[in-house]
Amino acid sequence: MVVSTSIGKHDVEYASVFRVDSRFFMRKGYLAPEYAIRGKLTRKADIYSFGVLLMEIISGRCNINSRLPIEEQFLLERAWDHYERKELVRLVDTSLNEEFDPDQASKFLKISLLCTQESPASAIDVICGKNA
Numbered sequence: 001m002v003v004s005t006s007i008g009k010h011d012v013e014y015a016s017v018f019r020v021d022s023r024f025f026m027r028k029g030y031l032a033p034e035y036a037i038r039g040k041l042t043r044k045a046d047i048y049s050f051g052v053l054l055m056e057i058i059s060g061r062c063n064i065n066s067r068l069p070i071e072e073q074f075l076l077e078r079a080w081d082h083y084e085r086k087e088l089v090r091l092v093d094t095s096l097n098e099e100f101d102p103d104q105a106s107k108f109l110k111i112s113l114l115c116t117q118e119s120p121a122s123a124i125d126v127i128c129g130k131n132a
Contacts, residue, residue, distance in 0.1 A: 051115025
């Protein structure tokens, strides 16, 4: 590993681009709350992002959609509402025309909810193989 203590113009420009990208992803809702709020990057930050993507794939929706009514704009909030009402399967992409296994869809949606817990301590952990 090589460590440089000098900071050049290119480094500052790169840092600025990275900062802008971070804000972009934070607005889009892919960053784990502990990273977005406190800048604390943990192994579970990737798990959070995975959960968001999994939910987007199953629902066929973006995580945040400002064109929808306010109560439907945030996919994760909507998912928790459906979960509490035991209607989680209603989040499945309607373009599937109900041609899916509701039990499997529900399991995957529950996994995505477990991945997207606000507290990293509450989020599920991933068991890595020996070669990971």
